[in-house]
Amino acid sequence: MTDPVLQPGPVLQPGHGPIPAATYLPSTPEHVLWGRLPCAADAPVLTVAPGTDVTVDTVSHEGILEDQGRDPARYFARHGATEVLEDAVALAASEAPHRFGVDGPHVVSRPIAVDGARVGDLLAVTVLDATPRVPYGVISNRHGRGALAGEYPRDAEALYSAFATVSADGASGLLPLTEGGERSVRFPLRPFLGVMGIAVPGRERPHSVPPGPHGGNIDIALLTAGSTLYLPVQVDGALAYVGDPHFAQGDGEVSLTALEGSLRATLRFDVVAREDALRQFGELAGPLAETAEFLVPTGLDEDLDAAVQHCVRAAIALLQARFGMDPRLAYAYLSAATDFRISQVVDVVKGVHATIRKADFG
Structure with a gap:
């Protein structure tokens, strides 16, 4: 199999292309947190009634992180991408607080309050759709991370990033068999959000990496379109958030990341009363x-x-x-x-x- 030349589209820039829900949340710098998850002290960026559908643009952290140059236009251009997401460029160039090596890598939405959600209820987040915003993604491994920390990355590398493309029909990911090689392995795309969660009590924002009772970075690959995640509400309004978009992931996510790529996700928020x-x-x-x-x-x-x-x-x-x-x-x-x-x-x-x-x- 020959890896096709990377085509310029489709690219879903902020506010452009299909937006299925009447309520839309972009990923411009003022609408996201980087490396930390919302807590009770965070004001909601949206307040919705139960049963509301919301379309959320998400941005992958791959290509914008400091060890990748914090310059996604330059980073992805090296791999042949002719169009890069404007919100990714804006976030990387902004003064958004992000302490590399201290905060987590993930870009997450600021919180969405759901009317009537009370402590003890469940927030139900149903994924209605998850569409790739770009025709490419990245799988990375960093020093000291992954299932084989100390073995990979090899030699003196601190970071190894594998660039993958999306097939013309949008159904498959394509990853080269060898560096610079013409042959590729093809695997199914199953887009989902690695981070889905609700705010924790108090004024301290949790680190974005470890998951917990609040959800967060749970990385469950079954959470594709049609699935629902139930989360025990910890603060009134629930203050839900999403991020860490994936195009595909094997159970285990052993090398540190899956095929990471920005998604446009449409979600429905419901409240299940405690009884x-x-x-x-x-x-x-x-x-x-x-x-x-x-x-x-x-x-x-x-x-x-x-x-x-x-x-x-x-x-x-x-x-x-x-x-x-x-x-x-x-x-x-x-x-x-x-x-x-x-x-x-x-x-x-x-x-x-x-x-x-x-x-x-x-």
């Missing part, structure tokens, strides 16, 4: 996803063994609440019928998610 939430899901301690096929409880911990244990306990509790299943039988069912997948191992706090088939329960 309904308890009936449907039980008492949630952290994020829970749902797809057309699966219920997806999660487990998070710096220790991967502990993350698996947290996920198994969450799955048992979910089966009890949702289907009235005896916990001993739920434990047996999970062993026989459910896959426990590693979401990611590269974000300090490791993630595990279970895929419980809803069809098994009629």
